[in-house]
Amino acid sequence: MNPEDLVARLAPVRIPESFARFGLQDALAAIALGLVAALLLASLLRRVTVRKLRPADRARASIAELRAGDPRERIAGLARLLRAQGGTVPEGLSAALYDPRATIDATELERAVLDAARRR
Known part of the structure; x- marks a missing residue:
């Protein structure tokens, strides 16, 4: 049996339908990750751009x-x-x-x- 035959005999990958669609929880997780990334970036930029008094x-x-x-x-x-x-x-x-x-x-x-x- 060659590799092509073996691949042809494999069943297609099946995932649950809830994993396949983009839902409200996924959107909220993406927003939360974006907010965390924005807070980290803002604190880094504040430290870099703060005016230092002599x-x-x-x-x-x-x-x-x-x-x-x-x-x-x-x-x-x-x-x-x-x-x-x-x-x-x-x-x-x-x-x-x-x-x-x-x-x-x-x-x-x-x-x-x-x-x-x-x-x-």
Whole structure:
């Protein structure tokens, strides 16, 4: 018996009728898979296309937020920003940061924070 005879004697493949037609469940499954794929693609595109702020821009925004607050908290916040940026406190201000009676010019600290942020 040759292969052609063997293939001719095989019965045709039969599948249940419910498998052969495209029904509501199949459509819903296709829609669900499409939504999952769209969510994955959207999250990937969001990570790729998000605008990343430079450290100097983030520092400027933080400084602007601190200007609205209490002057003492502003100085403490500027010192935290400076430490976070890896900068050093300008000469003469390091002792004044720990003295509650000392007057500190916040613009010098702001300049130091921005300089440290630009170097990053």
